Amino acid sequence: MDFRLIFKTALLAGEIMLRNGAETYRVEDTINRILKTTKFAVVESYVTPTGLFATLDDPSIDSITMVRRVGQRSIHMGKVEKVNNVSREYVSGQISVYEAYSRLLVIKDLEPYSRLIHILCFGIIAACFTVVFGGSPCDFLTSLIIGLILGVFHKWMESRQISKFINDIISSGMVGLLSILFTDYLPLGTDIDTIIIGCIMPLVPGLAITNAIRDTLEGDLVSGLARALEAFIIAISIAVGIAISLSLFYI
Amino acid sequence: MLSLIIKTLASFFASLFFAILFNTARKELFYCGLTGAFGWLIYMISFEFYPKVITAYFFGALGVGILSCLLAPKRRAPVTVFLVSGIIPLVPGKGMYETMYAMLFSDFESTFRHFATTLQIAGAIAIAVALPLTFMMRSSLRNGAQKKIEKK
Numbered sequence: 269m270d271f272r273l274i275f276k277t278a279l280l281a282g283e284i285m286l287r288n289g290a291e292t293y294r295v296e297d298t299i300n301r302i303l304k305t306t307k308f309a310v311v312e313s314y315v316t317p318t319g320l321f322a323t324l325d326d327p328s329i330d331s332i333t334m335v336r337r338v339g340q341r342s343i344h345m346g347k348v349e350k351v352n353n354v355s356r357e358y359v360s361g362q363i364s365v366y367e368a369y370s371r372l373l374v375i376k377d378l379e380p381y382s383r384l385i386h387i388l389c390f391g392i393i394a395a396c397f398t399v400v401f402g403g404s405p406c407d408f409l410t411s412l413i414i415g416l417i418l419g420v421f422h423k424w425m426e427s428r429q430i431s432k433f434i435n436d437i438i439s440s441g442m443v444g445l446l447s448i449l450f451t452d453y454l455p456l457g458t459d460i461d462t463i464i465i466g467c468i469m470p471l472v473p474g475l476a477i478t479n480a481i482r483d484t485l486e487g488d489l490v491s492g493l494a495r496a497l498e499a500f501i502i503a504i505s506i507a508v509g510i511a512i513s514l515s516l517f518y519i
Numbered sequence: 520m521l522s523l524i525i526k527t528l529a530s531f532f533a534s535l536f537f538a539i540l541f542n543t544a545r546k547e548l549f550y551c552g553l554t555g556a557f558g559w560l561i562y563m564i565s566f567e568f569y570p571k572v573i574t575a576y577f578f579g580a581l582g583v584g585i586l587s588c589l590l591a592p593k594r595r596a597p598v599t600v601f602l603v604s605g606i607i608p609l610v611p612g613k614g615m616y617e618t619m620y621a622m623l624f625s626d627f628e629s630t631f632r633h634f635a636t637t638l639q640i641a642g643a644i645a646i647a648v649a650l651p652l653t654f655m656m657r658s659s660l661r662n663g664a665q666k667k668i669e670k671k
Contacts (some may be wrong), residue, residue: 289541291599346604348542349596352625380542389536395658397531400526400608469533474607475541478599481645485653507619515623 288327288344293486390419398466410457436505444513473502530608531556538604554605558583580647588655611640
């Protein structure tokens with residue numbers, strides 16, 4: 269049995285999941301399940317949102333421990349789902365560790381949806397939420413335009429590797445300015461509040477909030493708190509951006 | 520009634536496109552949208568019968584949680600996939616905006632009121648999401664998934 273490869277597989281699976289928005293307890297669970305297939309005495313993993321540790325020990329081997337630091341995080345649910353399936357198949361004995369490892373390597377390099385589609389998403393999400401919060405057809409159109417501009421800008425800032433929080437402040441500030449422009453100076457939007465609320469929805473930290481709840485409930489307090497802080501800071505960033513742009517015109 | 524249908528449809532598409540933003544696999548996109556629409560529909564119906572925002576959010580999130588837990592073993596995907604996109608329409612963006620707006624005009628009384636409401640909503644959603652997960656995940660999904668694999 270190639271326990272080193274199993275260890276590498278477990279760590280790779282954990283890293284992919286953690287980088288792409290899985291809850292920390294799920295990452296721990298996956299690593300432990302894969303490592304347990306070695307039947308070794310000590311199997312331990314500790315995962316936080318910013319890095320993971322795993323250790324494997326047995327009287328028959330020198331113990332191995334590895335640390336992976338996870339800095340850049342993005343959201344790719346497709347990868348999480350696929351890694352989940354691979355680990356499930358491997359643990360139940362349907363595939364060998366070699367196949368699991370090679371499949372994980374493929375999953376690691378999966379491409380996200382194209383940038384154009386993401387930008388379109390920004391526009392449609394903003395427009396739909398404006399309707400959900402009670403906007404008129406005119407507001408729908410305004411939000412669609414602002415959302416598309418927001419998408420282009422947000423993606424551009426992201427490609428320049430500007431910190432997410434700064435990106436959120438500037439993007440939401442731009443949303444505020446555009447909303448004022450479209451409602452007060454151009455005869456298009458009618459209800460500025462609804463437009464702004466709809467347009468900032470693509471930026472809200474939905475994943476961080478959900479994962480904060482789930483991690484806390486699984487007793488993983490450190491990760492839960494870290495994610496709650498992340499969600500809170502993103503919310504503050506959005507609020508600050510909007511507040512700055514509104515204060516330029518309304519105070 | 521018409522606005523109910525339009526809003527449900529809008530939240531369906533909002534959740535669906537949010538799922539694309541999260542790079543969810545193509546085959547799950549429809550179900551992600553369904554979860555979001557279901558949650559928002561329950562929110563609106565609940566608000567119609569008992570006009571308290573917090574209970575409405577509670578039931579909406581409960582709906583999202585239950586549907587996600589039911590879909591996960593069926594679609595053989597992690598619950599997170601459905602939960603994350605489904606909960607998005609319920610995120611209290613409006614509450615955050617109102618808090619910020621009141622603060623902007625130094626109206627600290629309403630700032631506090633809106634902030635407290637937003638926190639209450641967040642708490643209600645957290646509890647509502649937690650309930651189905653703790654009750655259903657432990658028993659049905661994990662064992663169910665395990666049994667399915669063993670059968671093969």
